[in-house]
Amino acid sequence: MSLSTEPRAPGKSPNVSRFRAGFERWNRKLHFYAGLFLLFFTWLFAVSGLILNHPSWTFTEFWNNRKETNYEREITAFGPEVKGDLGQAREIMTQLGIRGEILWTTTRMDPDQFEFQVRRPGHFFFIKADLARKRATVRQAEVNLWGVIRALHTFTGVQMDDPRNSRDWALTSLWAFSMDAVAAGLIFIVLSSLYMWFELPQKRLAGAVVLGFGSLTCGLFCVGLRWLF
């Protein structure tokens, strides 16, 4: 954040080039502009990260407090343009009026039985379609705000250990893109803060000690543990 009232290195400013002065000014401005724009995203990911790290916190319980509804609907036969599991799942979702990210959890053994899940933050749909009988049963679960907050943290549409699942909903891609943007923005905020700190000669030593301590502690977990054990 802006440290505009901090004294700079004596006699330095008049000698710095116009480009450098402009760079310093914009680096400082963009540091807090980015921080302000990303404020709500940062709060969401910070708080949800804390909640995910403490599953024993009972006040954030969401699954046991869910509201479930079950229903069965008739579905019409698929047209010739509907191909593959993804196409069929999308067609069933359109007919049932369900939107969200498809999650493949079971392997299809019987071509007439089709089972899949659809998720979007706060909503879980467990769909079982009997294509021979042209019926679909849906178990729908709605979770509370804590469940929504958790889901927003992890809602990427992909899983590292499951290549079958890929993003198939445009809004999942949009949210994943925003996660990238938030991460890139925070990296910029960190790098710009390092530059601003380095431009404060009287804070360099104390800052270097703090930064060094943080880097050593963090480095212990990233690479040090493998080296030690």
Next chain:
Amino acid sequence: MRVRFYRLIRDLHLYFGLFISPFVLVFTVSVFFLVHSWLPRIASETSTTRVASALPLPGDLATLSGRPLIDALKPTLEKAGVRGEVGFVQHMVKEEKLIIPVTIPGRETTVSISIASREATIVTRETGLAAALVTLHKSPGQHGPNIRMNWFYMRAWRWMADATVYLILFITVSGIYLWYVLRAERTVGVILLLAGALSFFGMAYVLIH
């Protein structure tokens, strides 16, 4: 008084920010790997296999499960020279076998113990820095709270991850104060704050509804 308060907040914002900046980088860089389900292979992944014998096993092995089982297997793993966070232990009763996954950020070890012969085959995979960042980002995580954080260093990581969140909350709030003091930047700042709020709540709304 007001000037002193401003300076104190400014200094705390700076020093807390410097301290957590490496942690913020760990969490933000690993976001790209998690969002795109992709890990850069900076160095080739290596795997080694070795055998350890005459391992001590807990006497009440058949009756144990969950965290008590992990705690009881600690001396066995110590003897086998395997350290780290123990995952979900599979007890294959028919085969008289125990399969124990052990993780250190950037290294995955699988210990397969034959209960009858008390011999273990230990397969160690060095997965690299990117995988280490992903492991740290997801630790301790929401699954298996009863067995997780059974290694001191991973418990320490949880403290650091929590501290990072609390310090981020402090830094954002102090940042708002430091921005608000700058009168010349108020208009642009408010516009950006509102634009960010609109983007965030707008996106959350369309995702949820």
